[in-house]
Amino acid sequence: MNNIKSFHDYLLLEKNYSQHTVTAYLNDIGFFESFLANEFEDDNLIAVNYNQIRSWIVSLSDDGISNASINRKIAALKSFYKFLLKTKQLDSSPLLKHKALKSPKKIQIPFSEKELDMVLNQITYKEGFEGVRDKLIVDLFYTTGIRRTELIHLKTQNIDLSTNTIKVLGKRNKERIIPILPIITEQVQKYVIEKSSIKQDKGDDYFFILLNGVKLNDSFVYRLINYYFSNVSEKVKKSPHILRHTFATHLLNNGADINSVKELLGHSSLASTQVYTHNSLAELQKVYHNAHPRNKK
Known part of the structure; x- marks a missing residue:
């Protein structure tokens, strides 16, 4: 429990995560802890191996949890084990070689x-x-x-x-x-x-x-x-x-620079802003097909 309390303070005070995010992380770790107790009769988070984590992933998938949601739960665990490494309570993370599950990208359709x-x-x-x-x-x-x-x-x-x-x-x-x-x-x-x-x-x-x-x-x-x-x-x-x-989409469609849009949105990386470009690309393709002389022959 002391580890969990320390992790809570670390996320809130050092990482500046919102209380909502911190609560979500701790809930996911709590669910995993309960799974360990029920399936392996041992809820020691520090002694966990990857096979146990993989069993949890399979269990979540069998329960109909989406890959995206599973990835978010594993992200909480990853963050916890990074914290244990940082505080020298662990020598290596059990998630060291874990690869995120593939999930289809949902296209957000903007209003016109x-x-x-x-x-x-x-x-x-x-x-x-x-x-x-x-x-x-x-x-x-x-x-x-x-x-x-x-x-x-x-x-x-x-x-x-x-x-x-x-x-x-x-x-x-x-x-x-x-x-x-x-x-x-x-x-x-x-x-x-x-x-x-x-x-x-x-x-x-x-x-x-x-x-x-x-x-x-x-x-x-x-x-x-x-x-x-x-x-x-x-x-x-x-x-x-x-x-x-x-x-974001309407700005990009009307010629705004993507870096300016990034700043307005408050994104820390350009990659986060680029998810909005698929709609502006569609608009660009329409303009291109309507305007290029070679498309009129």
Whole structure:
């Protein structure tokens, strides 16, 4: 148990992982520990060998767990054994030669510009605070590409209308500055006026709040985006992440430099941004086929 507590502190304080990620890692390690106890009558994580881990992988697969989910669970174990190596409690990791399971890449289908226009310009929102807030949330996702958790934790003092920028706290507590468009500035000003009539807990300065004055939560934001886009789109997935994906895709389709998009999204590596390029490539191919003289003969 001391190892687990030390690992928890290491992830949270040294690696700057979010509490959500840390909890997920510890849960996965706990599930593996239970598997060892049930199958091998020994829950000693330090004395584990790869065959035992492989047995767990097979068990997870038999239970219908996807390869992607299994890979995430093994990533938690890998991180734990790296920690044990780092703290000299282990000489070698049992996962040293493990190779991740292959999983099909899911193509995230972005919203079209027409769908965004319908949600932002043709749908009728509620009158007053809730309607102004909801439209601003949709537009802020689309025009800045911020993550759901970044929007939820956005503080009032981190919105600077004098420079038309917002400061967000991203993954691993990395701050970044994102420019906002004049149309967003106008909506922010309107929202601030509406928000002034809502009683908010003293000292709690979250920018976006519910009608009862408390900050937003994950499920509320997901339901909000799903609700408004269900009116205009038949796509299976309608979520804040798809709006982030749409932001990147539309920028790339309209000629934005991929490195600039990377900075706006807060990605640490270009590889993370490149997953968004397949849609812009499709757009490029369409332009190419329509414009090249050799395709007209």
